Amino acid sequence: MKRRYAIFAVTFVVSLLIGIQVVEVVDANPLSMGLPNQGEFSVTIETPSNNTIFKKSNIPLNFIVNYTEQWNLYPYWCRIASIASIDVYLDGNLSIQHTSNQVDYYLNGTKTTYTILDGPSNYSDWLNQTSPGEHMLNVTANFSVQYHGNLMSWSEQEVTSKIVYFIVEPQVASASPIPSSPTDLLSNSMALIAVVFVIVILVVVSVSLVYFRRRKDKP
Numbered sequence: 001m002k003r004r005y006a007i008f009a010v011t012f013v014v015s016l017l018i019g020i021q022v023v024e025v026v027d028a029n030p031l032s033m034g035l036p037n038q039g040e041f042s043v044t045i046e047t048p049s050n051n052t053i054f055k056k057s058n059i060p061l062n063f064i065v066n067y068t069e070q071w072n073l074y075p076y077w078c079r080i081a082s083i084a085s086i087d088v089y090l091d092g093n094l095s096i097q098h099t100s101n102q103v104d105y106y107l108n109g110t111k112t113t114y115t116i117l118d119g120p121s122n123y124s125d126w127l128n129q130t131s132p133g134e135h136m137l138n139v140t141a142n143f144s145v146q147y148h149g150n151l152m153s154w155s156e157q158e159v160t161s162k163i164v165y166f167i168v169e170p171q172v173a174s175a176s177p178i179p180s181s182p183t184d185l186l187s188n189s190m191a192l193i194a195v196v197f198v199i200v201i202l203v204v205v206s207v208s209l210v211y212f213r214r215r216k217d218k219p
Helices: 002-028 182-217
Strands: 041-047 052-054 059-067 079-090 093-098 102-107 110-115 122-127 133-148 153-168
Touching: 041 133, 041 153, 059 079, 059 133, 059 153, 079 122, 093 122
Parallel strands: 052 153
Antiparallel strands: 041 059, 059 122, 079 093, 079 133, 093 102, 102 110, 133 153
16 A cells, blocks of 8 residues: 555656646647747738839839738637737838838838828838839838746747849830921021022023024024
8 A cells, every 4th residue: 555655756756847847848839839930920011012113113012911810720818919010122122111000111211101091911102213223122020929828828939021123124214306496497498498499490501502502593
């Protein structure tokens, strides 16, 4: 009997030590609880498509920020996520920034802010005054994620981004005809009259020479 109690006590102590060790490991690395830790969010750029060629400098930008199916693998009680900001970079420079209540546009170092009521899931913007040549577009979504477990809660910042490349062709200026001024029209008219006058004189002189030559040849 005493031996059974001893075995039970040893088994209990060993189990307790193993449980404490597991808790310590979880505390050190919360995501080791078996929850997914990447690929929960996605950015899809609809326009411009990758390697698209544009003839105009104003480029339409349409993209979607969404939760993936992997995010739905979490138990409903253990996660809350919100979009902290969405940053749009053109050639490495911040061009547009969306936050929960506003959107900021950056153009030639000037920031313009617009207030929005509801944050959309589908975003539509314009990349204005894009110079000719190849460009890199980077849309980065920054998420604030809070996890809740039975023994603890913690928060993390997660980032997902999408990059596409596009080309803007050089702008070709169309040649427009230059309207003639009244002075030019008058000069052209005078020149035409002078040419016609010279031709008339030559015709008269030629006819006169022929006429007088025939009269001279008559007996």
